[in-house]
Amino acid sequence: MKALSKKRRHPLAAVALLLFGLLVTGSLYTAAGSVSEAKAAETTSASAADVEEGQKLFVANCATCHGMNAEGSEEGPSLIGVGAAAVDFQVGTGRMPMQMQGPQAQVKPVQFDEDQISQMSAYVASLGAGPAIPDEEYLDTTKGDAAHGGTVFRVNCAMCHNAAAAGGALTRGKFAPTLAGVSEKHIYEAMATGPQNMPVFNDSNITPDEKRDVVTFLKTIEANGSAGGAALGSLGPVAEGLFVWTAGLGIIIAFTIWLTSRPS
Amino acid sequence: MASPNEYTPSTATGRIANFVDSRVGASGMVKEFGRKIFPDHWSFMFGEVALYTFVLLLLSGTFLTFFFDPSMTHVTYNGSYVPLKGIGMSTAMASTLDISFDVRGGLFMRQVHHWSALLFVASLSVHMLRVFFTGAFRRPRELNWVVGGVLLIMGLAAGFTGYSLPDDLLSGNGLRIIDGVMKALPIVGTYLSMFFFGGEFPGLHVIPRLYSLHIMIVPAVIILLLVIHLFMVVTHKHTQYPGPGRTNDNVVGFPVGPVYAAKAGGFFFIVFGIVAFISALFQINPVWNYGPYDPSPVSAGTQPDWYIGFVDGALRLMPGYLGNFSLEWVIPFPWGDNTLILSVLLPALVPAGALFAVMFAWPWIERWITKDNREHHLLDRPRNAPFRTAVGAAGVVFYCVMWAAASSDLIATHFHISLNDVTYWLRTLFFLGPIFAFWLTRRICLSLQRKDREIVLHGREAGIIQMSPEGGFSEKHEEVDVYKRYLLTNFNDNKYIPAQPDAAGHVSGSEKRRAAISKFFFEDRVAPVTPAELEAAHAAHGHHEVEGEKQDSIEK
Numbered sequence: 046m047k048a049l050s051k052k053r054r055h056p057l058a059a060v061a062l063l064l065f066g067l068l069v070t071g072s073l074y075t076a077a078g079s080v081s082e083a084k085a086a087e088t089t090s091a092s093a094a095d096v097e098e099g100q101k102l103f104v105a106n107c108a109t110c111h112g113m114n115a116e117g118s119e120e121g122p123s124l125i126g127v128g129a130a131a132v133d134f135q136v137g138t139g140r141m142p143m144q145m146q147g148p149q150a151q152v153k154p155v156q157f158d159e160d161q162i163s164q165m166s167a168y169v170a171s172l173g174a175g176p177a178i179p180d181e182e183y184l185d186t187t188k189g190d191a192a193h194g195g196t197v198f199r200v201n202c203a204m205c206h207n208a209a210a211a212g213g214a215l216t217r218g219k220f221a222p223t224l225a226g227v228s229e230k231h232i233y234e235a236m237a238t239g240p241q242n243m244p245v246f247n248d249s250n251i252t253p254d255e256k257r258d259v260v261t262f263l264k265t266i267e268a269n270g271s272a273g274g275a276a277l278g279s280l281g282p283v284a285e286g287l288f289v290w291t292a293g294l295g296i297i298i299a300f301t302i303w304l305t306s307r308p309s
Numbered sequence: 310m311a312s313p314n315e316y317t318p319s320t321a322t323g324r325i326a327n328f329v330d331s332r333v334g335a336s337g338m339v340k341e342f343g344r345k346i347f348p349d350h351w352s353f354m355f356g357e358v359a360l361y362t363f364v365l366l367l368l369s370g371t372f373l374t375f376f377f378d379p380s381m382t383h384v385t386y387n388g389s390y391v392p393l394k395g396i397g398m399s400t401a402m403a404s405t406l407d408i409s410f411d412v413r414g415g416l417f418m419r420q421v422h423h424w425s426a427l428l429f430v431a432s433l434s435v436h437m438l439r440v441f442f443t444g445a446f447r448r449p450r451e452l453n454w455v456v457g458g459v460l461l462i463m464g465l466a467a468g469f470t471g472y473s474l475p476d477d478l479l480s481g482n483g484l485r486i487i488d489g490v491m492k493a494l495p496i497v498g499t500y501l502s503m504f505f506f507g508g509e510f511p512g513l514h515v516i517p518r519l520y521s522l523h524i525m526i527v528p529a530v531i532i533l534l535l536v537i538h539l540f541m542v543v544t545h546k547h548t549q550y551p552g553p554g555r556t557n558d559n560v561v562g563f564p565v566g567p568v569y570a571a572k573a574g575g576f577f578f579i580v581f582g583i584v585a586f587i588s589a590l591f592q593i594n595p596v597w598n599y600g601p602y603d604p605s606p607v608s609a610g611t612q613p614d615w616y617i618g619f620v621d622g623a624l625r626l627m628p629g630y631l632g633n634f635s636l637e638w639v640i641p642f643p644w645g646d647n648t649l650i651l652s653v654l655l656p657a658l659v660p661a662g663a664l665f666a667v668m669f670a671w672p673w674i675e676r677w678i679t680k681d682n683r684e685h686h687l688l689d690r691p692r693n694a695p696f697r698t699a700v701g702a703a704g705v706v707f708y709c710v711m712w713a714a715a716s717s718d719l720i721a722t723h724f725h726i727s728l729n730d731v732t733y734w735l736r737t738l739f740f741l742g743p744i745f746a747f748w749l750t751r752r753i754c755l756s757l758q759r760k761d762r763e764i765v766l767h768g769r770e771a772g773i774i775q776m777s778p779e780g781g782f783s784e785k786h787e788e789v790d791v792y793k794r795y796l797l798t799n800f801n802d803n804k805y806i807p808a809q810p811d812a813a814g815h816v817s818g819s820e821k822r823r824a825a826i827s828k829f830f831f832e833d834r835v836a837p838v839t840p841a842e843l844e845a846a847h848a849a850h851g852h853h854e855v856e857g858e859k860q861d862s863i864e865k
Contacts, residue, residue, distance in 0.1 A: 123555055148727070162703065191392045199478065199600045203608040208478060213609025218727040221609065221743050241851040261315035265392050266598070272409065273592040281479065283716040285593050288617025291429040293587060297428075300579050301351035304572055 088288045092167075099168025102161055106142050115172055120146070127238065128175020129166035134234035136162050138227075140241075148218035148243040172295055176237040176247075184229040189261025197251060198259050205243075209279035218286055227266055229260045328578055343566035348549040351445075353713065355436035357573060361580040362429040363531065366467075369422040376412050378404040379474060379520035383515040390597050390852050398476070398601030401516045405475040405596055420588035426471060427593075428584060430464045430616040437461060441671070441701050443802075444690035445548045447681075447837075451672040453541040458669050463531045465616055470523035472614050476516050484515065484609045487625070493653035495640065511604060515636030550688050553795045557686045589767030593707040602760045612715050623656035660711060664704065671700075678827050679803050692761075693800040695754035696830035702750035704745035710738045750835070759834035763839045766788055798838045805831040 052058060104113060110121030119121030124131070135141035140150035157165070166178065182188070199208060205221035207213045212223035219242050224232065236256050239245035251259070257290055277284040318327045330336045347353070380400040386393050388403070389410045410417035441447055446454035473480045474522065479687055488510045491502040507514030555561050563569045599608065613621050629636060629652045636652035658862045667674075675697065676682055691698040714735045721728040767788035775783050775819050789797070808824035 075462035192394045195392050195398060197601060199603070199606040199608070203478075203606055205609050207610045208600060208606075209595070211610065212722060214721040214728045216727075217729050218721075218725075220722050227744050244411070262392055269392070271592050271595065272597070273420055273595065274588075274590045276592050276863065277597070279598065280719055281610045282594070282612045282614045283426060283610070283618070283719055283821070285423075286618065288591065289431055289587075290613070293424070293428050293430055296582065296583050297355075297432070298351065300576070300583070301354040303356075304576060304579075305349040305351045305354070307349070 059219070078250050080249075094166040095164045096171045097168075098161075099171075101165035102165050103168050106156075107165070110143070115169060124169050124172065126173035126175045127224060129170035129178050130176040130234040131238040131240065132166040132169045133162060133178050134231055134238060134239075137234075138166060138231055149297070152222070176234070179230060179233045179237070181254070183257045184233060184260065185257070186229065186264045189254075189257040191258070191262045192263040193255070194258030194260070197255050197264050198298030201246065201251065202259070207279065207281075209256040209266065209276075211279040224263050227263075229264065233257075233264060239257070261292055313379065321673075342543070343564060343570075345543060345546070346560040346562045347547055347565065347569045348560060348562035350550060352439045353547070354576065355432045355439060357576060358432035358580055359429055359436055360535070361577045362425040362432060362584065363535070364420060364468070364577070365425040365500065365581060365584055366429060367528065369418050369425065370528075372418045373408065373422055374413075374524060376404060376415060376521075377401070377474070379517045381476065381511075381516050386601075393600065394599060396601060400600045401474060401476040404479070409597065414771045417588055420591075420593050421584055422471075423593045424588050424591075425584045426468055427615060430461070430468055432459075433461050434462050434616075437668075438701070439862035441668075441696060442691045443548070443550075444685060444694055444697060445688055446672045447675070447685040448672075449684055450541070450545055453538060453545065454672055455669055456538045458665065459502070460531065460534050460538065461663070463527060465497070465521065467527045467531065468614055468616055470519045471526060472594075472617075473519050474516060474523060476595045476602050477596035478599040478606060478608060479594075479596070479611055480601050481511065482607055483613050484511065485604065486621070490653055490657040493650040493657070495647045495649045498644075499506065510598070511602065525697065546686065548686050548688050551690070551796060551799060553792045554685060557684065560686070610718060615712075618715035619708055619711040620657060620661050622717070622735075623660045625717055626711070626714045627652050627656035627730065628736075628740055632640045660707070664708060667704065678823060678830060680799075680806055681803065685801070687801070689801055692754045692757040693749045694759070694803070695834075696803070698754050699747045699751040703747040706746035707743045710735055710742050713807075714739075755835055757831055762835060762838055765794055765797050766842065798843075800837055802834075803831055804834065804839055813822070 053098070098124045103111075103115065107115075107124075110118060111124050112118045112121075113159065115124040120286075132141075135150070137155065139155040139167060142156060143150045144153055167174075198206075198210075201212075205213050206224055213221050215221060220297035221243070227235075233256050234240075235243060236246045236251060236259065237248075271279070277288055316327065318324045323594050323707075369620075378400045382400045383397055384400050384403050386398055386403050386406060388394075388407050390406055393406065405419075408419055410416070432613065440454065440457065469483075487501050491505065492498040494501060502510065505515065505518075507518070508514040513818050547562070549555050549562065562570075565573075600606075612618060627636075627670055636650070636655070638649040638651065639646050640649055689697070714732070717731045717735065718728060720726070721731050768788040771785040771787040773785040775785060779782065805828050806824065807828075808820045810816050811820070
């Protein structure tokens with residue numbers, strides 16, 4: 046301490062103090078600003094071999110559009126910093142590799158096995174920090190609150206995905222798909238990475254706990270089934286109106302014809 | 310009245326019946342009502358369907374009032390539906406959830422009420438379409454047509470007020486649109502909205518107010534109009550389709566008692582059964598999916614019930630800007646600027662207003678154009694009134710384009726097309742669809758009439774091909790029987806009537822306009838076959854006919 050206090054009048058002391066102050070502020074800011082990135086670092090358990098395998102798979106299957114180093118091209122966006130979760134979602138649901146260019150990538154049979162997907166995820170995650178594949182803890186629907194998740198869902202998701210998660214239309218051929226049958230992990234990753242036209246709901250916007258609540262809500266209403274009979278697609282009054290004009294009036298007309306027919 | 314020497318019944322039933330009859334004169338009513346004749350045709354029964362679904366609505370609605378609380382007081386839901394447990398909502402929403410999940414049979418009754426509401430308005434609409442396309446609204450039934458139209462509007466009012474009651478997200482969005490339309494009215498808009506909602510939207514008053522309307526005034530008006538409607542049906546007697554033995558002065562069919570009463574009574578239970586069957590198997594308006602109303606979220610696929618859909622569709626089709634031309638006008642008044650938001654007002658009020666105006670006025674429009682003020686108890690086959698059928702088809706297409714627009718998002722997702730393209734196409738169809746439908750329907754009607762003429766004059770193709778000694782082929786024609794021929798040749802034929810001068814010899818402007826419309830409607834026309842034409846056709850190729858001799862013997 047004495048040595049330090051002796052040097053307090055050193056000409057470079059002010060500079061050193063300034064640098065120290067900047068360093069502290071900067072680290073605090075970084076720590077506060079990127080909770081998700083911090084989480085990404087802690088969950089990366091991929092080996093260098095995985096990254097290397099992932100790179101090979103990437104070059105063979107993805108580089109045509111995303112570029113040899115995932116830097117992006119006119120055909121596809123850069124993948125630097127999209128994180129492992131984005132790859133796991135896009136490839137894990139079969140959306141990538143894309144079958145054809147269009148308003149948005151469509152779901153199709155998954156092209157890779159679990160190991161390959163995690164290798165590609167590891168490779169893309171190694172390019173820059175981004176949302177990681179969520180921990181099991183955040184996918185456990187027994188720990189979530191369905192009612193709160195429902196509120197979060199109605200405020201943030203229902204305007205595109207429909208209140209019953211049946212999906213809905215967006216502009217120019219884009220659409221929000223139905224969420225029935227989507228796995229917990231993929232729902233979470235979609236919120237964290239914002240695939241296709243979906244906005245990103247980062248962890249300061251919807252916290253990981255709230256994301257788990259949303260997943261819980263979706264899984265609860267899926268498991269509940271539809272009270273009161275067939276849901277007619279959960280599409281609301283249009284489906285009901287169509288039903289009453291076709292099946293309802295159809296049955297009525299059949300009976301009116303029967304009632305007014307005469308034995309001939 | 311009943312003096313002892315008139316009639317003494319011998320059985321117990323007879324004594325009771327006589328006791329009642331001698332005090333209320335029921336036999337007179339039974340005589341009058343029981344002998345009323347109903348022609349048998351399936352298309353005449355939609356009015357009955359509407360009546361029976363209305364009875365169902367009253368019954369199921371009464372059940373719902375036992376458990377529904379229309380208050381908008383804030384409560385925390387604590388019922389059995391887990392995904393909403395602990396969520397704040399209005400008492401109205403909470404009691405709707407209780408009816409659905411905690412009242413025995415409550416969900417079934419809710420579904421019966423809602424499905425029969427949809428069926429009620431649907432059968433009303435089909436009934437009115439039947440009346441329109443067969444010309445049943447003509448003298449003396451014009452007023453009953455108007456009463457029916459008001460009934461339809463009251464049906465929409467009942468539906469909309471009921472739809473809003475659960476105070477769920479979906480119905481709240483619907484009310485928000487009503488609020489928006491009110492506020493788009495210049496000057497009075499905000500006041501109207503404040504009066505209606507009892508303050509700023511959504512407030513704490515609108516659900517109880519709608520409830521009062523829904524369970525008191527609206528059904529009372531419907532019942533009143535229904536009584537007037539049925540009274541007029543009895544007074545006017547029923548219309549009938551044309552056919553041998555059916556004239557403008559008789560009604561061919563079954564009397565109410567006993568056959569028709571039994572059929573109608575049975576039909577009530579059939580309708581009841583169909584609605585119960587649908588309600589037991591198909592979910593309707595799952596308010597628990599939508600969640601409680603909160604002005605911030607709007608779910609994808611938010612639509613009104615089908616009968617309000619055409620107004621929602623018109624709103625969806627309307628652009629906010631046309632090129633650089635804004636449809637929001639600011640009108641400077643001495644007290645400040647007021648806005649006139651045409652992009653909301655035009656689609657919300659004009660198409661629906663135009664449809665109902667033409668619908669109500671049509672009996673008088675048609676009378677004015679055709680100068681036909683006779684009583685009509687015989688219906689038109691739609692093909693025999695090409696102008697009316699074409700106008701009706703144009704109206705139906707106009708309505709259906711708007712109706713389809715209310716599901717534009719679902720059309721886009723289910724057919725994998727762009728939502729924007731759906732909107733552009735529907736906008737085009739909004740203007741061109743009715744014109745095309747008018748033209749096409751008139752052509753189809755005229756062609757069918759020509760075919761009828763052809764059948765009367767030359768018989769129907771028998772399917773027997775004959776080879777002549779020279780090697781030529783010809784098909785035999787089978788002459789239609791006289792009953793069929795009567796149907797094909799006897800119809801109300803409207804002709805173009807040129808402008809007529811009035812008593813002073815002056816041709817008025819309105820008369821000229823009438824003549825122009827008359828020319829437009831009736832210039833192309835297929836006249837019914839005259840006896841002379843039929844004679845000539847027979848003389849020309851009577852020997853071709855397969856059963857010619859038999860037909861002749863029927864005629865003689």
